[in-house]
Amino acid sequence: MRIIPIASGKGGVGKSMVAANLGVAFAQAGQRVVLADLDLGASNLHLVLGHQSPKNGIGVWLNDTKSDFNEVIADTDIRGLRFIPGDTEIPGTANLKAFQLKALVKRFMALKDDTDILVLDLGAGTHQSILDFFLLSGQGIVVSAPAVTAVLNAYVFLKNTVFRLMFTSFGKGSKARTYLEQARKDGSGPQKLYIPKLLPEIKKIDAPSYEKFMARIANLHPRLIMNMIDAPKDADVAMKIRRSCEEYLDLKIEHLGVIYRDNIQDTALSSRLPVVLYKPNSILSQAVYRIADKILSTDQEDTFLNEKEIEESFQEAGMEAEIDFESKVDYVEDLLHSGALxxxxxxxxxxxxxxxxxxxxxxxxxxxxxxxxxxxxxxxx
The missing domain is CATH 1.20.890 (cAMP-dependent Protein Kinase, Chain A)
Incomplete structure (x- = not known):
């Protein structure tokens, strides 16, 4: 079973739209898909999916983790797609306790016998449970937008992910854990702690912890989607995230592609349909299908990308931005000439x-x- 966590450092960048429509695209490609709303406390994925308001969600199950988890898994009208709703009514579901997180992960893993892809729509921000869900896969997706704050928060999310991986790699009481905690107490904070500067010292004082972290981060290869762009130049903003990740985190990221802003998403939402079903030939829908094809064409076991492949992914995203923009301009001209616009x-x-x-x-x-x-x-x- 392939696990695809979808996160964002900031709300309002279209993360749930991407998650829902990718889930539909995977199902249309013949995959058995489960789409889970883990934006607990602000769950709205059912609206994007066009699913009726859920009676029971993950929040209900979290209050009784010994109950039947299958009761919160709902069938949808889309063949091959099942849905696990979140909860907005139950207080505290946004902040999971350790035993709840462990129990939920165990239930997710139990889906592998009848599920090909598990899509996790995570909450915005960098809460510990969000980072832990993101780290369930080495190929999690971060959705951003060209706005400066969205780009900054996408980088901060990835930085917190790396530090969460580091923290859980260092055993309690280990020299590496003590060193990391002391560095944070000294006022350096995660925002000033850079991986390339930390690792040589950690290797020197605690080689086993260093080796454990290096083995785990070798399997971490996040992917980026730049959503809500208005022009080809907006796609270039992704390079800022890439450079920051490589320079300060020693982390390689892959670019999955761009999605143009389109008001048709609002129309699809009011029609209670995912946009890939409402208008499959739209530029937005075609971008989603293109990204879904890239994911499905990648072997989930083959997570390593060399520098050339990473560079090509960014170049390809730039070309797609140019092509989609031309299609968008042509479409507007056609509407003007036809009188529809x-x-x-x-x-x-x-x-x-x-x-x-x-x-x-x-x-x-x-x-x-x-x-x-x-x-x-x-x-x-």
Missing amino acids: SQGDLVETVKSQQIELAKIRKENNFLKFKLSKAMAKGYKP
């Missing part, structure tokens, strides 16, 4: 884009202000 509609579209650009400029200015303030205090990266 009026000039008023086009004006409203431009206005909405200007509003979005204004928001991004504000985010940029805010981050520049914080950076200049930090530099004035003598901060050195």
